[in-house]
Amino acid sequence: MITLMSNVRAAALATAAVLAGPYAMNAIAEPTGQSAQPQSPDSLWSAWGGEVGIRWNRELAADMGIHSFETSGKLEGRSWREHERFAVRQSGSLDFRVANGNLQSFVGGSVQARGGYVLKTAAGDIDLTDFRLKTRADNPLVLDLVGADGKAWFYVDRLMYELVDDNKVLAVRTMDLRVSPALATRLGHPDMANWAIADMELTAQVLTQGSGAVPNGGGVFDWAGTQVPGEPNGTNFQADLFMKTFSVQFSRCNGCTGSSSTGQVVFTPSSTLQNNVNNGTAVATVAGDPLGTSSALWTADIPWHGKFSGTFPPYGNDQHPYLIWNIYRLSADGSIDQIGRSGVKHAFLTTNQGCASGHGTDSHVLGRQCSDTYGTGNNDSSSDLGPRSEIIPATNQWGRCGSIYDTNCDGAANSSGNTQYSQRLIVVESQIDPAVQTGATYLFESWYLAREDINIYNSMATRGISPTRSGTSWNVGSGAAYRLGPAIDRWLEGVSPGATSASEELASSEGHTKVAVKVFDLGGGSWRYDYVVMNFDFARPFTEGSEPNLRVVHNFGFDRFAVPVAAGVNLTNITFSDGDTDSGNDWTTSTVGGSLTWSAPVNPTPPTNVPAELNPLNWGTMFRFSFVADGGPQQVATSLHVAETGNPQSLSADLLGPLNDTIFVDGFESP
Template sequence: MKEEQVLLPPDLPLAMSPELDRVTVRGGDVRLIWNESNLALYRLDRGAPKGRNIEIANTEFARFATQTRFEINAEGASVRGLAGGEGVLKTPYRFNVNGKQVDARRLKALVRPGAAPRIDLQDSYGRTLFYVDRIMFEFLDDGSIFSIRSADIRIAPALAKMIGNADAADQPVGEWQSAMPVESRIGGSRPKSCAAPNWPGTQVVGQPDGTKYQADVFMFSFTSALMRCSNCSAGEPGSCTTVSGCGAGTTHVIYAPSSTLANSRNRGTPIANVTGDPLGTSTALYGADVPWYQKFTGASAPYNNDQHPYLIWNLYRLDTVDGVERLTQVGRSQAKHAFLTTNVDPYAGDPCDDCGAWGNHILGKSCGDTYGTGNNDSSSDLGPRSEIVAATGVWGRCGSIYDPDCNGASNASGNTSHTNRMRVPVGELTPVSATTRYLFESWYIVREDINIYNTMASRSVVPTTSSISNSGSQGFLLGPVIDRWVDPNSTDPMETNRGLTSADTNGEGHVKVAMKVKDLGGGLWRYEVAVANMDFSRAEVVIGNGPGTNQVPRVISNNGFNRIRIPHAGATITDISYRDGDALRADWTTNLTSDALEFVAPNADASLNWGVMTNITFTADRPPSSGDVTLGVTRDGSGQGLPNSYDVASFGVGLPTMFSDGFE
């Protein structure tokens, strides 16, 4: 059975809560943004939209006037969820499905309330053709407009059956956006006033001096989906065009996740956020509230800028080569800018601790939020990782693709549907061995988060040019993929996983070095090495650029490592290879000396930057031993009193010094 099934919450509206406001919204408009590639993939031809009630901007979206009445639960300025409602969406669509016409010109929008609310889109026969979920909502214009900023449109099982493809059920084919005027509000009894947010670093009242609130946000769950296929003639994003239905000509496949997070539940006592997971409980006794302000919304507390979290995602392939498992990063996204939090209740009996006066731009304790696939694939919210200093969570808005002239006004990103996505070359989807498997990794980057490893997670997937299945031998687990490849606590003498924390790198970030070795016999050993830059960079950031504030950062440079040195004791080393998972980056140079195997970046642009993993393989005539792998930092640190390299107490090749850590 697939993990993601269509559940049927109650049809009836939720009863009015005595504590919450009940808001009625009526009319307005709905914007449907269709994923044309996925419609073609599932053989859904909607035809060209025509009609007087439609505003056309391009072939992929249309705006419709609605006849709807929705009921909203609210608390002051914050939306708490959909309570019920229905309406009619007049469209021009007659979908062609297997040679038959499915009339969708009068779609009934029926709210399915619940912890994860949904909107069913039904035809005149009462068949649910599509459903809308991962709904992100907020009030705008002082509470006069109810806005669904983003939600996924997915194929319902009934339509999948008509298509003749059961796997089409639950697949995303578009995004819903809407704005509906508020008609009335019935006030609840819950007090609307509250104290200031408990920002990270704030003293906890009534506790010993030095007891601070700390940010610790958890990845709660995620799934992945195919977004479109590309034909990239030169491999560069600018040369890419969409391949309808992912057919002939596909060179790259774009995937994106639907990612759910949950803030720490701790209010003085440790409580698991993700049960049964070693990283599932926060070490921070008092969870902090997290700022979640959309870009270009001004100087807001506590950092005096438009601070918000970011999302990235990566894809890895594991192959067995020469008897040893190889880990290779085969795809990586750029950065998605978050813009609001729905502050839902992810835990039964432990309600979200959000004050209604905050709106939907502060993540409270025990609160959850989901960014859907359409949202994470949004051209207006994606940007380069290089603009974000991951170890500090600072975005260089000034000089970014959204504010290149640093005048404080938001510019169009210039993104196409192929740029700043995770584009995986088709060749990487071909298994190398009978045991080939894939792991998808989804991260949040949150400013001042005390544990980056529980804010990321991975799971097995089966990616192809026509789908990506969230199934496999390994389910959801917190932490990075490199820790799944080699357990950091392993005592096996033929593998190791060591790293540096921000405390080891003067606050510059985290890095991990892992290796697996296979004794090939005949005095030869095969080495598979992975170096993962988690969030390390020696960034150059200038503060003070931009009008109206002295707190707007500009990231001048943001590179990580430019050299990897693996020590050896006179070993003969052959069959050397280096892979960074990105054919667009210049290859590193290999230098083999009498005492080390080195890999050197040809320029700063080819640096091993944050969120990137490289794979190194070689054969040696010496077994593994304890040793320090040296990582050279791209940017010179002598003027700042910082070292130009860091040593990771990891492994060497046949070094004479042995320690009691398994290499004996």
Template sequence: MRRFAVPAALVLCVCAAIPPLAAAQPRADAVADASTHGTLVLRPNADVLRGLGIELAGGLVQGDTRRFGIAPRAPLTVELRDGGPTAVGDTPIALPALVLRRADGVRSPPLSLRSADGGVRRWRVVDDAGAVWLRITQAMRSPDGASALSLLTSDMRVGPALAAWAGDVAAAGLPFANAELHLPLRLRAADKSEAAGKSCTVPNWPGTPGFVTDVILTNIDDIDVMRCRNLSDADEPCDGPGGAPGELVVVPSVTLRNSSAANASEVPWYTKFTGNFPPYDNDQHPFLVWNLYRLDAEGRIDQIARSGLKHAFATANDACVEPCNNQHILGRGCEDLYNSFSNDANAFLSPRREVIPSRGIWGRCGSVFDDGLDALGVGTPGCDSAQDAAPANDGYRERMVVRESDLDPALHAGAEYLVDSWYVVRDDIDLFNTMGSRALVPVWFGTRWDLSGSPPAYTQGSVLDRWLERAPAGVVRQRRLIETAEGRVLVAVRVHRNAEARYVYDYAIMNYDLTRPITSGAEPDLQVLRNHGLAQITLALLHGATVDVHDYRDGDASAANDWPGTVGADAVAWEAPDAQAYLEWGSLVTLRLESAAAPGPGLLQLAMAEAGMPAFQTASVLVPDASQLFRDGFD
């Protein structure tokens, strides 16, 4: 085992989140002592500070961040394995400039930073008595520790001592700030040969014969409400159920792992616009999306909110099967995470329409990051391979924005809620293990919403499978996957007979990644001109079956984009009123029919919005069938 000397100071910055390290660390092959000055950079959550009635004082203000000088009180031991920092000693790191101030002028006591468990993913900000004022979770460390211990991003959360000091004990756990840490290391000469990583030098890229890409979403760790706005009075906070209309931004923190199979490829993870790299000669990286669903007491599922597109920018490469300390290549069996603050970072959010989802290809030319415009939308067309300013950050652009009314228990008695998330990874062989969902329970605490959920159980796979599993006894269930070269649609069906002896047919149609893109140019400067999904849905009616009720829902509050339904002699059809209402990728609609006819096998037809062949995709699903009137199996 070798040791490194780390300078007396540390650099901590608020940027993005990393998945927690495993409690048990493998044996180190190098060690250092930190003994020089560093920096703590925080990007505070203004809504949380305002709600607690406190302000962050001290430090150097730089835009929306504060930078603090910090220093270990004694040499701090840092252990490295395969070139990456894995463990630290218990030496406290003084934070002399980090001061919190209440409205009455009272200031926080002197604070210091310590590892929470001896690892590098979880930290605590404590006072001299050991009380926890702030916690750092989901810290993404750089896998290259040859010169520094760096946390590329992390979630800093309110601790119990701060919550009590602010007079709001229920505030413990709220997202306080995004934090980054950088601690210079002085390697001992005997350890330098062990400090280098041992793989990713010659990656087995996607497309290498015998290798496949298989990235797996392993958890949705946290669900945070980052901010809320009152739509009636911008100067007033949200006032909860039954109050003024409001909107809240909800963000998950997620963890993933590359497959540990012997034939698993490494995966490119390059920050956008940093150059053109193998294997695709571009800045290839994965993308993350998330959505919120309500399962109502009547048994229907609605997608009530959806995010934009999060661009991945680096990987922590934790707990690898094969070591990899290149933060832009996900190694075999390596873990990575994206915390809540990272997923709320304006500089990495763009519209979903810019990505061809079934192929994991981004049209960066003409995107919101390469349109030639500044943050205020002024300028000339870009498409010059250079990153332009991100659109102005109002805190709501491309976020998952949830209406307060959609969470109001008085309006949705008996409802359940699920959040899902998935990665769009180029050449990945399994869409459904890159995704998962978690139940949450919306609670209004008098001044703020909490959506953390209890218990926080995560389930891998499609959210529509969760909907089917929740069907009560006596409900007929059906799952159909439409899989094509252009993408996939999952159709889930539930049929039951109601108290009036009528058959109720519920269809949930999720367009996961089916589009027919119209593009210009080629990678790395491909431009996606259009990227539409579906424009019409038709359900057959068999042997003279009729329907009493037909209904369409897309989960939003606008009637203008609802698809009107038309009942014909042998089918019911719904058609988008315009291009703004198409069923685009990552979106769900639900249909309901009521009929005297029992279910039989019939045709579901989905019409592509863009011209070309095939014009339709189809699946066999249960539909009303008059010939089944006395052979339904429901008795």
């Protein structure tokens, strides 16, 4: 295995390069880097040589007008993340400063590749032969990628670093390669300035070890559930992870025309999280947000080990957080649909930016107050994405055994088999075409999932986007302001619970679900009922074995949803929406025993130990159930049936439904 996949743990050094003001055109403006301070020569670190890798988003490059890549000097084979590899010359160096085990800034210098690319465009060639990565004077956490003509046609940011092999190697595990405004203008696509067009990685040999490193030997960490020293018995550290901010970018499109009913549009976020800041007193982690302050007064450290990296405390495995993202359409008629959902991004390294003093000294443990960013390019990596079906969401355990990365359960990683469209968030063009979806608005939702997290709702957030077609690509646009919490809560805003809306959270050790309804008075004695079920992290998994050889055979959620309907009430326009355009997997309806019931379709030949239901309502997923009735709203008990056998077999939520004088609850007449 090449150096880029080294599992040697050493003093960890990690930080994220963030977008500075002029680079926030299609993303969130995040804090800018600070100017590097003069350093004495013996305090600085330097590195040179090694390898650099690039994985181009060639579909996006084609949309920008880059129609071919002529390559020279490429090394044989690709990295684990499918980067094309080039040697780095042992001349010149990158100089950087380290404090408390974290890289603070680049101070100067550059490194140069042996070989590179000539990009062919209608506006002329862009020669990246023997390209250099050079420290940028105005931002010490950004590197310019300089071509053979001495021009910085690209730049890299959101770098994730660590020192490995006893501080002898600086490993940049991932960084976004972005298009400079000058190149975007030259290509005739100024709107694509600052878009991430590739993911890069770099390993360089450390020439000089300066000050600020953390000695090897493993630190003492405050794991969730452990006693807080000096506090009353039973006062424990607790995990509470926050989604600090995120941005969204168009990644690629398959068969797109602008309004196609089959064209597949891929959107990818760059997401920044932050660990709780509390150290015995409640202080806002995300200031100004109602969900921004943790109820956990003592912050736990969170393990952050990449898959197949070894066995580590506190769980005796390679536990790490996960990231998912969704997109929702809020239509002009007031309805909401989840029209796109990603697979699972497996985290592997924490950048530990902005940590509390003495914390964040290990890049595989998220310390108190530390932040971490996974950029667009890495969140689009086929080697880091997997299906949601492999996760037990309520406990955030990964079923490695039998997963797409360990198909034969031998503990060794195999290729995922993912393509550029596997595990991505994909939206069909017609679902976002402004000409088709007149008056619609959109919410993008990004989540982090961490083991023993006490509040899943501040680990997720939403922000508005406004997708529009531009040439051969899609622009994300902007919309409603960023806010912690799920999209379903924003759908319920502005309507007071009572006569026309209701919601209920169903929470247990098996997970969390929210069931909600909005009732729209259509006039003339007709009402439209829109029921939305958001399964956050509920599953009743069927598993085999135990960690680290855990196998998740399936992790289904719900397979039926029922609403009581009084005798004599007429129903029309009965609708099921799972957000896709495949009618073959839609739930069917029946009216039996005083209830309207939607049921998942059945597989006539299900696999062994797998329920027969197809397209169940699984975790991270929202379904909508709607109808028009000539009965007005009254309180009713709706029910959700769990796909896997067990106790309880169904859950109940008190909402609103169409009733007359005779009231039925779960199919039985109420006295």
